[in-house]
Amino acid sequence: xxxxxxxxxxxxxxxxxxxxxxxxxxxxxxxxxxxxxxxxxxxxxxxxxxxxxxxxxxxxxxxxxxxxxxxxxxxxxxxxxxxxxxxxxxxxxxxxxxxxxxxxxxxxxxxxxxxxxxxxxxxxxxxx
Numbered sequence: 001x002x003x004x005x006x007x008x009x010x011x012x013x014x015x016x017x018x019x020x021x022x023x024x025x026x027x028x029x030x031x032x033x034x035x036x037x038x039x040x041x042x043x044x045x046x047x048x049x050x051x052x053x054x055x056x057x058x059x060x061x062x063x064x065x066x067x068x069x070x071x072x073x074x075x076x077x078x079x080x081x082x083x084x085x086x087x088x089x090x091x092x093x094x095x096x097x098x099x100x101x102x103x104x105x106x107x108x109x110x111x112x113x114x115x116x117x118x119x120x121x122x123x124x125x126x127x128x
Contacts, residue, residue, distance in 0.1 A: 002039065007047050042080065088109075
């Protein structure tokens with residue numbers, strides 16, 4: 001099983017656009033080619049600004065997805081993309097405090113085994 005985990009910086013590239021709703025197609029297409037060449041079974045991405053972007057990358061990669069917006073700052077969302085033949089379900093955990101960005105825990109069943117994966121984006125001092 002191949003798994004990728006990456007912070008995609010809203011598919012902005014550098015220097016970044018001020019408007020996080022607009023993805024940089026050159027950065028997006030470049031990352032998409034990398035993901036396709038690796039042929040990952042599961043891809044966990046942070047800094048996904050909207051479900052619209054999550055849907056786009058899932059469609060472009062031919063994968064299913066689970067998206068969650070950031071809790072306090074919505075554009076710090078995350079997406080778990082997975083091969084359509086995999087059995088993946090989201091595990092909901094609750095924390096006493098609100099999580100600033102995003103965390104996702106998924107359970108993956110394969111080959112008579114089950115593993116849990118966590119896609120987490122920890123806060124920086126930028127908003128603290």
